Amino acid sequence: MDPNTYSYNYEVLENNVGFTYCKSSFKVVPIDGDEALGSQIEWTYVSDPFEGKTPDHLSDYFNTNLQAMAKSIKKYLEPKC
Numbered sequence: 001m002d003p004n005t006y007s008y009n010y011e012v013l014e015n016n017v018g019f020t021y022c023k024s025s026f027k028v029v030p031i032d033g034d035e036a037l038g039s040q041i042e043w044t045y046v047s048d049p050f051e052g053k054t055p056d057h058l059s060d061y062f063n064t065n066l067q068a069m070a071k072s073i074k075k076y077l078e079p080k081c
Contacts, residue, residue: 017061018050041070 001008007027012019024045031037043066049058 018053020048020051022047041073 005027006029007025009025010023012022012024015022022045024043024047026041026043028039029042031040045062047058049055050061
């Protein structure tokens with residue numbers, strides 16, 4: 001984790017999902033380079049596909065999980081009444 005660049009890197013070494021290799025990073029950056037517009041999360045990964053599955057399956061898997069994480073982050077950032 002690098003708090004100066006608002007980034008985090010990690011590798012999946014063991015799992016019960018089907019990865020044989022996955023290295024990921026994400027960072028928070030200003031939207032279109034303009035902090036006044038807000039922030040967005042850029043996430044990248046390098047991974048072997050799941051055995052017996054297409055690359056689209058892996059992409060769909062990550063997309064589903066990222067949407068769930070984004071929803072959780074948004075909920076956490078909402079003002080508490």
